[in-house]
Amino acid sequence: MTEEQLPQEITKHSFRQKVWDYLMKNELVNFPLPVYDRIPNFKGAVEAASHLAELEEFKNAKIIKINADKPQEPVRFLALEANKEILVPIPRLRSRLFLHATPVPGASKSELTTLSKIHGLIEAGKPFDVDSPIKIDLVIMGSVCVSRDGHRLGKGKGFADLEFAILMKMGTITQDTMVITTVHDCQVFDSLPPEIFKEYDVPVDIIVTPTQTIVISPKLKKPSDIMWHMLSKRRLKSMQVLQQLKEMDEKEGKIITLKEEDSDIEVQKPYRNRFNYVKSKKHFKTRKDVSDVNDANDEGEKQQIKTRFPKRRAYNKTKPGNDSNVFSNEIEEKVENNDKNTQQRRKNLRQKSKSQVEFSLKLSNIPSGARIRDLKNVLAERGVKPNEIIWLGYRGICYLHFNKLRKNNSSPEQPIQVDSIMANLQELRIGDSAENTNYFIAVEPAKPISRIEVTDVTSV
Numbered sequence: 492m493t494e495e496q497l498p499q500e501i502t503k504h505s506f507r508q509k510v511w512d513y514l515m516k517n518e519l520v521n522f523p524l525p526v527y528d529r530i531p532n533f534k535g536a537v538e539a540a541s542h543l544a545e546l547e548e549f550k551n552a553k554i555i556k557i558n559a560d561k562p563q564e565p566v567r568f569l570a571l572e573a574n575k576e577i578l579v580p581i582p583r584l585r586s587r588l589f590l591h592a593t594p595v596p597g598a599s600k601s602e603l604t605t606l607s608k609i610h611g612l613i614e615a616g617k618p619f620d621v622d623s624p625i626k627i628d629l630v631i632m633g634s635v636c637v638s639r640d641g642h643r644l645g646k647g648k649g650f651a652d653l654e655f656a657i658l659m660k661m662g663t664i665t666q667d668t669m670v671i672t673t674v675h676d677c678q679v680f681d682s683l684p685p686e687i688f689k690e691y692d693v694p695v696d697i698i699v700t701p702t703q704t705i706v707i708s709p710k711l712k713k714p715s716d717i718m719w720h721m722l723s724k725r726r727l728k729s730m731q732v733l734q735q736l737k738e739m740d741e742k743e744g745k746i747i748t749l750k751e752e753d754s755d756i757e758v759q760k761p762y763r764n765r766f767n768y769v770k771s772k773k774h775f776k777t778r779k780d781v782s783d784v785n786d787a788n789d790e791g792e793k794q795q796i797k798t799r800f801p802k803r804r805a806y807n808k809t810k811p812g813n814d815s816n817v818f819s820n821e822i823e824e825k826v827e828n829n830d831k832n833t834q835q836r837r838k839n840l841r842q843k844s845k846s847q848v849e850f851s852l853k854l855s856n857i858p859s860g861a862r863i864r865d866l867k868n869v870l871a872e873r874g875v876k877p878n879e880i881i882w883l884g885y886r887g888i889c890y891l892h893f894n895k896l897r898k899n900n901s902s903p904e905q906p907i908q909v910d911s912i913m914a915n916l917q918e919l920r921i922g923d924s925a926e927n928t929n930y931f932i933a934v935e936p937a938k939p940i941s942r943i944e945v946t947d948v949t950s951v
Contacts (some may be wrong), residue, residue, distance in 0.1 A: 503644055503687050510636045510678055519675055521860055522885060523561060530560035530633035530646055533675035535701030537860065540565035540673060543631070543699045544573070548669045552628035554578065556589070556658070558651060559609055560633040564859055566673060567607035572600070578619055578627065579612050580654050588657065588732050590616030591623075601856040601933045604887060621657070621735055627664050630655065632695065634672045638683040641694040641707040643672060653733075655693045656717045660736060666713055671697040679705070691718050719747045851937035852877075852891045852912065854919070857884055858930070861922025873915045890937055 511527050514520045521532045533539075543549055543566060556578040557567050570577050571594040578589040590612045594603060605611040619625070632651055637643045645651045658664045672695045679698060694711035697704065717736060727733050727749060737747055854866075863882040866889065870877070877891035893912070919932040 501684050501687065503647065506680070506683065506687075507635045507644055507647060513677055514675070517677075519677065521561075528646060530558070530562060530635060531675070531678070532561040532859075533678070534860075535675060536562040536673065537565045537858075538701040539675075539699050540569055542701070542704055543671060543673055544569045546671070546697070546699075546704070548629055548671065548697070549573075554625060554627050555629045555631060556580075556627045556654075556664075557631045558633045559612075561859070562673060563631060563633050564607055566631055568603055571598075571603045571606055578625075579609075579616065580650070588621060588654075589619035591619040591625075592616045600930065604856050608887060610886060621661060621732060621739075625663060627658065627668060630658075630664060630668055630670045632670060632672050632693070634674050634678065634695070636678045636680060636683070637672055637674060637695055637698050638680045639698070639705055639707070640682055641696065641711040642683040642685070642688055643693060643695045644683070649691075652691050652693050652714070653717075656691065656714050657732065657736065659713070659715050660717050666715065669697065670695045670713070671699060673699045676700045676702055689721075690714060691721055720750055723750050850893055852893075852916070853888060853935050853937040854891065854916075855888045855933045855935075856930075857887045857889060857932060858922045859884075859887070863889075865921040869919065869921050873919075875912055875915050 511531070514526050514531050514533065519531075519534050520526045521534060521536075523529065523532065526532075540563075549555075549570075550573075552575060554576045555570050557563050557570065559579050567577055567579070571592065574594055576591065576593050578591055580589055592606055592612055592615060594606070598606075606615055632643070633645070635644050635646055655664070655670075670693065679700060691714050693713060694707075696707050696710050698707070699705075717733075719737070719740075722733070727737065740747055857866075861884055863880065863884065866880070866882075870891075875891075878894045879892040881890040881892070883889055913934055913936075916932075916934045919934060920930060921932060
């Protein structure tokens, strides 16, 4: 960012806020949205991951610790494709420490794509605990913003810094372990005020963007141990891993003093609530841009945003001289009848939908940057017209539901419709895969498909 775009406040939060606002205003981020309170899934994350994979530090590494955020998903895929083991933190370190994933020899790109996603890691990854003997060769982190001198700001929760300190304490990494981050170019500052950084903040050694690679020199010192005096009792109780490490230190005779307050003293603003509030105002005549609300908060204006839900009216059932009890009973009866009618309508709708669907297809290996409109355009070009599309792009899959099959009196030589549709969907590419001739969407019948497993209905 340029000097004109720098925030006036000198706090960690102000720099995060400025980056989030800039990314949203210029539409430089993909799902998930809004970007506030997240590691931004910036546009160009795939390109940045490709540049990272070309580095010698990446090629020489055998075991890589990669954060679980969406913009680093392409990095996880490339690491698995290069036959490297990866360690991914369990969100908020609630129970275990990391999930350890090892690529299976001969795995397809579709399988590696699934394994690189969070749901795939949860299913196939093995827990990695504090007593697991392993040596990590490279650490890859996500960032909200970084500077050319190596300073890094995450989303403000402190988990990435804590993960790094835990690994240092375990001896799994050292001061010489390289730390790399992938970000958009606009997330890179020429410098960040050193006074806002603390001894527990983890710096980076290399910054990779879609257009450049920045090697930090000289490198900044990394935290070497867990700083117990910066952790609160509340955080310790919420993380089993920290409790284990604390007990280990105490057995060695160390005296540990915890902080009464949380280590993250910055007040987080209700980004999602504010965004949803502004978004909901589009249904009314008055509008206010998200950046306007952000700017108002940056200038110190405190606004209390009230929801537009009507208050429930209270009726006095005990006051004599009125018909409140009768009226209340009438209301309860109407609500009960409405609930029954609603449930019946939903039941009828489900039965109707279920009876109409003749067969379904599952599309998997969908790239993270793809959108449902991309799929609809490709389906239209190939003459495939599903009656319903269930889009789960964030999981890399979607379902196509069709309501009609070949009629019973059709010629036996005529192919069943599902076979014809699957033939039309061969070598399907959408989104980020459109220009990659080696990347195809996997198409398969969705189970159960008993009604399309019989190729000749007349013979049954």
